[in-house]
Amino acid sequence: MNQLHSTSPAAPDQLSLPPNAAQFHTLNNGLEVILLEDHAHPLASVQFWVKAGSLHEEKWTGAGLAHLVEHMFFKGTTTRTASQISQEIQARGGYVNAYTTFERTVYWIEGVAEQVDGYLGILSDMARNSNFDAGELVKEQEVIRREFAMDNDDPQSALQHLLQQTAFREHPLRHPIIGHLEVFNQVGREDVVHFVNRHYVPNNCFLVITGAIDSATIMESVEKHYGTWQRRPYEPVMMPDEPDQVATRQAKREFATDIARLSLGWQVPGDSHPDKPALDVLGFILGSGRSSRLNLLLREELGIAHWVGAGAWSALDRGLFAVEAECDPEDLAQVEEAISKIIQTAREEGCKPDELDKAVRTTLSHQLRTRSTTRGMASSLAHSWMSVGNLNHDRAYLERISTLTVADIVQVARKYLVPETLSRVSIHPTGTLEKTTGIATTHTREEIQSFTLSNGLTLLVGENPRLPLVSVRTQFLSGVPSETSETGGVTQITAQLLAKGAGKRSAEQIGALLEDRGGSLQSSADVHRLFVGSDVMKGDEELAMGLIADLLTVPTFPVKSLATLKKRQIASIREEMEDPLTVALRRARKEIFAGLSYERTAMGTIESVQALDVDACKTHFQQTVQGKNGVISVFGDVKAEEVREQVARLFSPIPPGTSHRDQYAPLTPTAEPSxxxxxxxxxxxxxxxxxxxxxxxxxxxxxxxxxxxxxxxxxxxxxxxxxxxxxxxxxxxxxxxxxxxxxxxxxxxxxxxxxxxxxxxxxxxxxxxxxxxxxxxxxxxxxxxxxxxxxxxxxxxxxxxxxxxxxxxxxxxxxxxxxxxxxxxxxxxxxxxxxxxxxxxxxxxxxxxxxx
Structure with missing residues (x-):
C-alpha cells in the first residue's frame, strides 16, 4: 500500500488490516462456501446468502415478492413448524434474523460456536424444505400489510421512495424493496413457490461461516446438510436499460410531519465501477461526520439543518449519489442554496490532500471495527464476494482509495454531479405546499484493572491487544433524576455543547481532530449519564484522551451553538411524536411515573428545551463533572500503567466533588392505573x-x-x-x-x-x-x-x-x-x-x- 504522508504517526501502511485467512470452497452442486476461523470469542456467525432481491422479481416487479419469501421462510418446513424453527435456534443459543435488499436475501444466525452444525441444519431445512403453507401465507401477508403501514408512516421512507421513483424510469431500482401494496395484494402461493424454485438453487447461493470454528469439521457439516441439494439450471435476470437522463427531475409531496426533508440525487455507476471509490470519498468529505463540509456549514455555521448527510449507494450495476437534509420548513430554500454552493465548490476544487488522508484512515478504522464481531466479519466477506467476487475487496478497495488524487475527486464531481442528471425531491408538512408554492401534492479478555485517582475519579483499564484499536469512555451520573421539569433535556444539550468549543479549539477543530485520523468522538447523554468518549486506532489514544479532558475541563459553551442544538433537539422531540409506538410508550411512562422524575425522558420537552440558556448548562455541567461522580474506561491495545499515568495527568483538573448516587434512591410510584x-x-x-x-x-x-x-x-x-x-x-x-x-x-x-x-x-x-x-x-x-x-x-x-x-x-x-x-x-x-x-x-x- 502506498504511503500517503511519511510524517503521519499512524499512516495506513503502518496500521494495516490483519491478514485475511478466509477459505473458499465450492461444493459439487455449485454452492459456494466461505470460512474464516477466529477464536477471539466463543461465538460464530452463519449466513446464507441468496443472490435474489427485489430487482429479480421479473413480471412481479414492485410486488415485494422477495421480501415476502424471506418472511415465509420462517413459517415452517416439511420437518419443523414455525415455532419449532425459532425455538430450536433459541435453545441452541442462537439469534436468527433475515433481510432483503435490492439484490440479495440473507438469512443469518449468530450464536455459540459449538452449535454451528445445528444452525447449518436449520438453515438448510428452511432453504430446501419450506412448505409455504397457504394459510400461513395469508397470515403473513396481513403482517406485511402492517409493515406497509409502518413504512407509510415513516417520512424518511417516503423521501427515499420518492427519490427512487423520480431518479429511475425503467430500472427496477425505482420500486421500494417492500413493493407496492396494490401489487402485493395480488400475489398468491404459486408466485411465491415459483420465485423460490427460480432463484433458491445451490448455484445461486453461498454460505459464510465465521468465528471459533474448525474449518475441516465445518466443511463436513456443510456437505452433510447441503451436499445433496441438487444443482438446477439457472438463467440470470437481465436488467432493463435505463434511459439516459437529460434534464433535472423534481417531485414534492406532503406528509404528516413538522420537519421538511430534502434529497438531491444523481445517478452513478455500481459497486464494481472504477469511479466508485472516488464517489465514496466525495460523499465522505461532503457529509460524513462533524467535520464534513455540509455539517460545518449547514449545522454549525448557519444552524439551518437538523441533520445533513451525503453518500453513494449502489446496486451491482447502478445507484445514486445523494445529499439529504432535514430542516424546519421555513429554512428549506436556504438549505438547498447552501448545499448547491458546496456541490459547486466540490466540482471546482475537489478535496484537499488531508481530506483524502482522513478518508483512508476512516475506511481502515471502519474495516477494523467490522472485524471485531463475528457477524461483522461474515457480512464483510459476503458483501465483498457478492459485489466483486474477491474476498480481499476490503484491502483492494482501501488501496484504490489511497491512490486517489484531488484530480480524481474533481473528475467524478464534474462527471456525475451535474444538473442534467439531478433528481430533486422533498417532503413537506401537510398543507404547506399549497400555501407556499401552489404545487399539487404527488477473544479472551484480559483482567480489568481498577484505579482511583487523587480527585476521586475511577479509572478502569482493559488490555486487549487483539486489534490495534482503543476506546475511551468517560461517564458521569446525571440525566433525568438531576433535572427538573423546567430543565428537562439539559444533560443532553450540555453534553452536545461540550463538543462545540473547548480551550482554544473551535467546534470545527474538535470535530476534525480525531476524524482526520480515522477516529470518532461521542458526546451525548441518556436517562442516567452524561458521557464523552472516543474510538481511535492505536497510537492516537493520548490524543483522544487529551481532547476529552479539554472538553471536560475547559469547555467554552458557545452561545451560537446552543441555539442550534436546542433547535435540533426540539426537532428530534417532534420526530418522536410522529412514531405511534414511541408516542404510546412515552405516554404510558408519563402515567406510571406521574409526579416522579422518570415521567420525563432524557430529551426533555419542547418547552423545557426552549427555556435553556448557557448559564443553565454551565451550572449543570459544574454539578455533574466531578471526580467522585465519574468513571473513565480505557479498553483496547494499551498498557494499564501507561494509561494510568496519562489519565492522572490529563484529568487532574476535574474537581473531586461528590457522588450523586443519593439522587437515585428507590422511588415508589403512586399513580392509579388509567x-x-x-x-x-x-x-x-x-x-x-x-x-x-x-x-x-x-x-x-x-x-x-x-x-x-x-x-x-x-x-x-x-x-x-x-x-x-x-x-x-x-x-x-x-x-x-x-x-x-x-x-x-x-x-x-x-x-x-x-x-x-x-x-x-x-x-x-x-x-x-x-x-x-x-x-x-x-x-x-x-x-x-x-x-x-x-x-x-x-x-x-x-x-x-x-x-x-x-x-x-x-x-x-x-x-x-x-x-x-x-x-x-x-x-x-x-x-x-x-x-x-x-x-x-x-x-x-x-x-x-x-x-x-
Whole structure:
C-alpha cells in the first residue's frame, strides 16, 4: 500500500488490516462456501446468502415478492413448524434474523460456536424444505400489510421512495424493496413457490461461516446438510436499460410531519465501477461526520439543518449519489442554496490532500471495527464476494482509495454531479405546499484493572491487544433524576455543547481532530449519564484522551451553538411524536411515573428545551463533572500503567466533588392505573399495556429481564399467539425498563386499528396467564440461552466493553457485576419467575392506545 504522508504517526501502511485467512470452497452442486476461523470469542456467525432481491422479481416487479419469501421462510418446513424453527435456534443459543435488499436475501444466525452444525441444519431445512403453507401465507401477508403501514408512516421512507421513483424510469431500482401494496395484494402461493424454485438453487447461493470454528469439521457439516441439494439450471435476470437522463427531475409531496426533508440525487455507476471509490470519498468529505463540509456549514455555521448527510449507494450495476437534509420548513430554500454552493465548490476544487488522508484512515478504522464481531466479519466477506467476487475487496478497495488524487475527486464531481442528471425531491408538512408554492401534492479478555485517582475519579483499564484499536469512555451520573421539569433535556444539550468549543479549539477543530485520523468522538447523554468518549486506532489514544479532558475541563459553551442544538433537539422531540409506538410508550411512562422524575425522558420537552440558556448548562455541567461522580474506561491495545499515568495527568483538573448516587434512591410510584386513547395522523394502531416494577439494583430486576427475553423472541408465546396463530399484528413484544430506583414493564402490539379491541383482549389474556403461571420450563431455558448469547455478543468490541463496565461501576454495583450477570440469570428458578409475575402483572394495568 502506498504511503500517503511519511510524517503521519499512524499512516495506513503502518496500521494495516490483519491478514485475511478466509477459505473458499465450492461444493459439487455449485454452492459456494466461505470460512474464516477466529477464536477471539466463543461465538460464530452463519449466513446464507441468496443472490435474489427485489430487482429479480421479473413480471412481479414492485410486488415485494422477495421480501415476502424471506418472511415465509420462517413459517415452517416439511420437518419443523414455525415455532419449532425459532425455538430450536433459541435453545441452541442462537439469534436468527433475515433481510432483503435490492439484490440479495440473507438469512443469518449468530450464536455459540459449538452449535454451528445445528444452525447449518436449520438453515438448510428452511432453504430446501419450506412448505409455504397457504394459510400461513395469508397470515403473513396481513403482517406485511402492517409493515406497509409502518413504512407509510415513516417520512424518511417516503423521501427515499420518492427519490427512487423520480431518479429511475425503467430500472427496477425505482420500486421500494417492500413493493407496492396494490401489487402485493395480488400475489398468491404459486408466485411465491415459483420465485423460490427460480432463484433458491445451490448455484445461486453461498454460505459464510465465521468465528471459533474448525474449518475441516465445518466443511463436513456443510456437505452433510447441503451436499445433496441438487444443482438446477439457472438463467440470470437481465436488467432493463435505463434511459439516459437529460434534464433535472423534481417531485414534492406532503406528509404528516413538522420537519421538511430534502434529497438531491444523481445517478452513478455500481459497486464494481472504477469511479466508485472516488464517489465514496466525495460523499465522505461532503457529509460524513462533524467535520464534513455540509455539517460545518449547514449545522454549525448557519444552524439551518437538523441533520445533513451525503453518500453513494449502489446496486451491482447502478445507484445514486445523494445529499439529504432535514430542516424546519421555513429554512428549506436556504438549505438547498447552501448545499448547491458546496456541490459547486466540490466540482471546482475537489478535496484537499488531508481530506483524502482522513478518508483512508476512516475506511481502515471502519474495516477494523467490522472485524471485531463475528457477524461483522461474515457480512464483510459476503458483501465483498457478492459485489466483486474477491474476498480481499476490503484491502483492494482501501488501496484504490489511497491512490486517489484531488484530480480524481474533481473528475467524478464534474462527471456525475451535474444538473442534467439531478433528481430533486422533498417532503413537506401537510398543507404547506399549497400555501407556499401552489404545487399539487404527488477473544479472551484480559483482567480489568481498577484505579482511583487523587480527585476521586475511577479509572478502569482493559488490555486487549487483539486489534490495534482503543476506546475511551468517560461517564458521569446525571440525566433525568438531576433535572427538573423546567430543565428537562439539559444533560443532553450540555453534553452536545461540550463538543462545540473547548480551550482554544473551535467546534470545527474538535470535530476534525480525531476524524482526520480515522477516529470518532461521542458526546451525548441518556436517562442516567452524561458521557464523552472516543474510538481511535492505536497510537492516537493520548490524543483522544487529551481532547476529552479539554472538553471536560475547559469547555467554552458557545452561545451560537446552543441555539442550534436546542433547535435540533426540539426537532428530534417532534420526530418522536410522529412514531405511534414511541408516542404510546412515552405516554404510558408519563402515567406510571406521574409526579416522579422518570415521567420525563432524557430529551426533555419542547418547552423545557426552549427555556435553556448557557448559564443553565454551565451550572449543570459544574454539578455533574466531578471526580467522585465519574468513571473513565480505557479498553483496547494499551498498557494499564501507561494509561494510568496519562489519565492522572490529563484529568487532574476535574474537581473531586461528590457522588450523586443519593439522587437515585428507590422511588415508589403512586399513580392509579388509567386508560388513554390517543390519535395520530398515521395508518397504524398501537397498544401498550404497562406496569410499574422495580429499579435495576433490585433483586427482581434480573427476573424481569428474563421474562422480557422470553416474551420478546420470535418463538415467544405473545408472538406465536397474537402474530402467528391469530394474524393480528405486525409486531408484538415487551420492554423491561429498569432505571436506578424505579422501573416499568411494557407489553406492546402494532396492529390494524380496527383490531385494537380484539388485540387488547388477547394480550390481556396472555398477561393474566403469565401472572398466574409464570413461564414454562422450555420458555425458561430458551430465554436463558438467548440471553447468554446476547450477552456474549455485547462483549464484542472495545467500545461496548468500556461502556458496559464503566456503567456498572458508575451505578454503584461495581464493574465486576458485568462479569457475574450470566451466573445471576442462570440461577433464576421457575418459582422466582412465577412469584415476580404474580407481584407485578396481577394488578390493574396502565393502558395506552394510539389510533389514526
Amino acid at each position: 386508560r388513554h386513547e390517543l390519535t395520530l395522523d398515521k395508518e397504524q394502531g398501537v397498544l401498550v399495556v404497562g406496569f410499574p416494577t422495580v429499579g435495576l439494583e433490585h433483586d427482581l430486576a434480573p427476573v424481569l429481564h428474563l421474562i422480557d427475553e422470553a416474551c420478546s423472541d420470535m418463538g415467544s408465546r405473545l408472538f406465536n399467539r397474537i402474530r402467528e396463530e391469530m394474524g393480528l399484528a405486525y409486531y408484538v413484544g415487551t420492554q423491561a425498563f429498569h432505571a436506578l430506583g424505579a422501573g416499568a414493564f411494557y407489553f406492546y402490539v402494532g396492529t390494524d386499528p380496527a383490531k385494537l379491541d380484539l388485540v387488547e383482549t388477547e394480550l390481556l389474556k396472555e398477561v393474566a396467564d403469565l401472572a398466574a403461571n409464570g413461564l414454562q420450563p422450555d420458555e425458561m431455558e430458551r430465554a436463558k440461552t438467548t440471553w447468554k448469547s446476547s450477552y456474549l455478543r455485547g462483549q464484542q468490541g472495545n467500545g461496548a466493553l468500556a461502556d458496559a463496565f464503566g456503567w456498572q461501576q458508575l451505578n454503584g454495583r461495581g464493574y465486576q457485576h458485568q462479569l457475574i450477570q450470566p451466573e445471576i440469570i442462570s440461577s433464576i428458578t421457575p418459582e422466582q419467575v412465577k412469584a415476580a409475575a404474580a407481584i407485578f402483572f396481577s394488578t390493574k394495568p396502565f393502558v395506552v392506545r394510539v389510533k389514526p
